[in-house]
Amino acid sequence: WIMQIQDSSVLIWFLSKGGVLILTTWLSQAAVEEQTSVILLILKVLCHLPLHKASPENMSAILQSVNGLRFYRTSDISNRAKGLLSRWTNLFAKIQAMKKQNRNNSQID
Numbered sequence: 001w002i003m004q005i006q007d008s009s010v011l012i013w014f015l016s017k018g019g020v021l022i023l024t025t026w027l028s029q030a031a032v033e034e035q036t037s038v039i040l041l042i043l044k045v046l047c048h049l050p051l052h053k054a055s056p057e058n059m060s061a062i063l064q065s066v067n068g069l070r071f072y073r074t075s076d077i078s079n080r081a082k083g084l085l086s087r088w089t090n091l092f093a094k095i096q097a098m099k100k101q102n103r104n105n106s107q108i109d
Contacts, residue, residue, distance in 0.1 A: 002045050012053045020051070020058035027065045036074055043069075043080045051088065052095055063088070 002019075005011055023042055030038035046066070051059060069081035 003048050008050055011048075011050055015049060015051070015054045015058070018058075019049075020054050020062050024058075024061045024065050027062075027069075031065075031069060031072070036077060039069065039072075039077050040080065043077070043084060046084060047087070052091055 002011075002014065005014075023045060027039065027042045030042065043066070046062065051062070054062075063085070066081050066084055070078055070085070072078045072081065
């Protein structure tokens with residue numbers, strides 16, 4: 001259902017209402033129960049969400065869960081987790097650079 005939503009405002013609403021924490025719980029439970037198809041689906045959903053709009057504490061929780069999957073016994077899951085973490089690292093670095101540039105431009109003005 002989430003993957004079918006293209007309206008970013010709806011996805012941001014989902015994040016603001018605790019959607020990341022729900023996905024974190026499901027991801028952790030699926031990992032414990034070794035439900036690989038559920039894990040893969042949640043990782044796909046996480047790729048679709050605008051997580052740069054999520055609260056820092058929610059991001060911390062999902063980062064910890066995905067980070068734990070880097071060494072999962074199935075290489076497909078561990079590779080997807082590594083790829084997702086790399087993607088997030090690049091995204092957040094770009095956001096921080098833009099914020100820094102905006103601060104510098106404001107100081108110049």
